[in-house]
Amino acid sequence: MSDRKQRLSIRNRWKKLFYGLLAINIVIMISLLLLIFWPVSENEFPNTADQTEQEGSEFVIRTTKQNLNDLVNAYIEKSLGNSNHHYRISLEDDVHLIGELPVFSTAVPLSVHLEPLVQENGDLILKQKSISVGLLELPNQKIMEYMDKYLPMPEWVTINPEDQEIYVAVTEMDLQSNLVVAVQTIDLEANNLAFKLRVPYETLGIDMLSD
Known part of the structure; x- marks a missing residue:
């Protein structure tokens, strides 16, 4: 393999790694946003209204x-x-x-x-x-x-x-x-x-x- 083809192969490999890491980061960010903004079911967390009634x-x-x-x-x-x-x-x-x-x-x-x-x-x-x-x-x-x-x-x-x-x-x-x-x-x-x-x-x- 010539030096030019070898350099292209290495460059393509790094591009794949870069885009792979970028895709993983995007998935992580989307997951975090969903956890933050997704509406919470009342059955999953205690109702804070009941807690505030305590004196x-x-x-x-x-x-x-x-x-x-x-x-x-x-x-x-x-x-x-x-x-x-x-x-x-x-x-x-x-x-x-x-x-x-x-x-x-x-x-x-x-x-x-x-x-x-x-x-x-x-x-x-x-x-x-x-x-x-x-x-x-x-x-x-x-x-x-x-x-x-x-x-x-x-x-x-x-x-x-x-x-x-x-x-x-x-x-x-x-x-x-x-x-x-x-x-x-x-x-x-x-x-x-x-x-x-x-x-x-x-x-x-x-x-x-x-x-």
Whole structure:
């Protein structure tokens, strides 16, 4: 083969390679454009309209009896202020309320053991197990009436003497940043305590799209 024919053969080979690569690039570009602009079926991707209807995100927080005990008593101490009637909580195998009550012109020691019962809405009922005021023998209902009268409680805590229980509306607590707390699990014997914390998007400065 002459040098001229050999050069033509090499040139033709390079042309074929060039056009082949050009065709591949064109196919790739067309495929990318189709992926970008092709209408998407609703079944292939989640509907973002459903996601924007959510007003917040929910997290589960797990803690221990000691941590919760310290938090509750710090809250009680702050809320009581200069009150003459003080009490505290001790989380043991149950909820132990310890304090004093004015009975017959004197203050007598109060001891109440309560069983925590988690409600479906995330609130808590503390069901009375045993109760005493010093050495006095008084009906349980009467003691809880004294508690309701003399022990300062937050607005979201209600003492029900007739049912011998305390209703703790955890979900109605007034927290900063509009956070919402709900009880998920309280197993004091197993030291298994879990709470759900709901964080509104607007708290984080996130504006959700309206329909």
